[in-house]
Amino acid sequence: MSVERIPILKMGAFLLVSIQVDMHDRLALQLQEDLTTRIAETGAHGVLIDISALEMVDSFIGRMLGNIAGMSRVLDADTVVVGMRPAVAITLVELGMSLPGVRTALDVERGMALLASAAGERYASDHADGA
Amino acid sequence: MESLLQRIVETGSMIAILDITGVPTVDTLVAQHLLKTVAAARLMGADCIISGIRPQIAQTIVHLGVDLNSVTTKSTLADAFAVALRRANLRVVSTAPVRPVGGPMTPQEDL
Numbered sequence: 001m002s003v004e005r006i007p008i009l010k011m012g013a014f015l016l017v018s019i020q021v022d023m024h025d026r027l028a029l030q031l032q033e034d035l036t037t038r039i040a041e042t043g044a045h046g047v048l049i050d051i052s053a054l055e056m057v058d059s060f061i062g063r064m065l066g067n068i069a070g071m072s073r074v075l076d077a078d079t080v081v082v083g084m085r086p087a088v089a090i091t092l093v094e095l096g097m098s099l100p101g102v103r104t105a106l107d108v109e110r111g112m113a114l115l116a117s118a119a120g121e122r123y124a125s126d127h128a129d130g131a
Numbered sequence: 132m133e134s135l136l137q138r139i140v141e142t143g144s145m146i147a148i149l150d151i152t153g154v155p156t157v158d159t160l161v162a163q164h165l166l167k168t169v170a171a172a173r174l175m176g177a178d179c180i181i182s183g184i185r186p187q188i189a190q191t192i193v194h195l196g197v198d199l200n201s202v203t204t205k206s207t208l209a210d211a212f213a214v215a216l217r218r219a220n221l222r223v224v225s226t227a228p229v230r231p232v233g234g235p236m237t238p239q240e241d242l
Binding site for chain 2: 025084093094104105
């Protein structure tokens with residue numbers, strides 16, 4: 001039996017993950033695994049996670065978002081979480097998880113702009129070192 | 132909190148200004164609630180600026196040990212609005228025609 005998976009799309013130097021189904025724990029772990037593998041394979045510099053369809057979160061999913069950001073950071077990619085619903089944001093804050101290492105944006109468009117500007121800064125600083 | 136977050140979604144705002152000029156006193160519960168609101172707005176992708184904190188409230192906040200270091204605070208709503216405009220790469224300019232040399236009208240300084 002094939003395992004349910006969340007698709008990871010490659011867009012240029014970035015990876016796009018759109019969560020359109022209810023997250024359960026096994027799906028979250030599978031995503032963590034798939035995403036880290038894809039970042040390593042593609043050498044992506046940014047990950048955009050769209051959670052606009054996510055209606056409920058628990059502490060496990062919250063921690064997973066934090067973990068994914070941490071893992072991406074180690075693999076030299078920035079993480080932007082976009083489209084979080086008010087109810088989800090309130091739940092996470094009430095759970096004491098304000099995800100300090102995660103960047104956020106209101107929608108996919110602005111998230112992409114954020115990643116692009118981060119990539120621009122990265123390019124500038126890399127080349128400043130070599131000069 | 133809910134109504135602010137809901138409005139952020141509806142308007143697609145990137146910056147929210149919380150002006151508490153009209154609030155005479157703040158206790159721990161209110162301060163914590165403010166901080167939660169700021170954190171929730173950040174999770175959704177909007178930045179918060181708190182303005183109009185009275186001296187008494189500033190004293191209370193520090194005495195209560197509430198950490199506001201991670202939040203932008205400005206003394207007046209006008210200051211907060213100026214910061215918001217700058218972050219949004221916007222500015223207010225005068226539409227009055229610039230008078231010739233020696234005239235009284237000069238272009239407005241940037242905010």
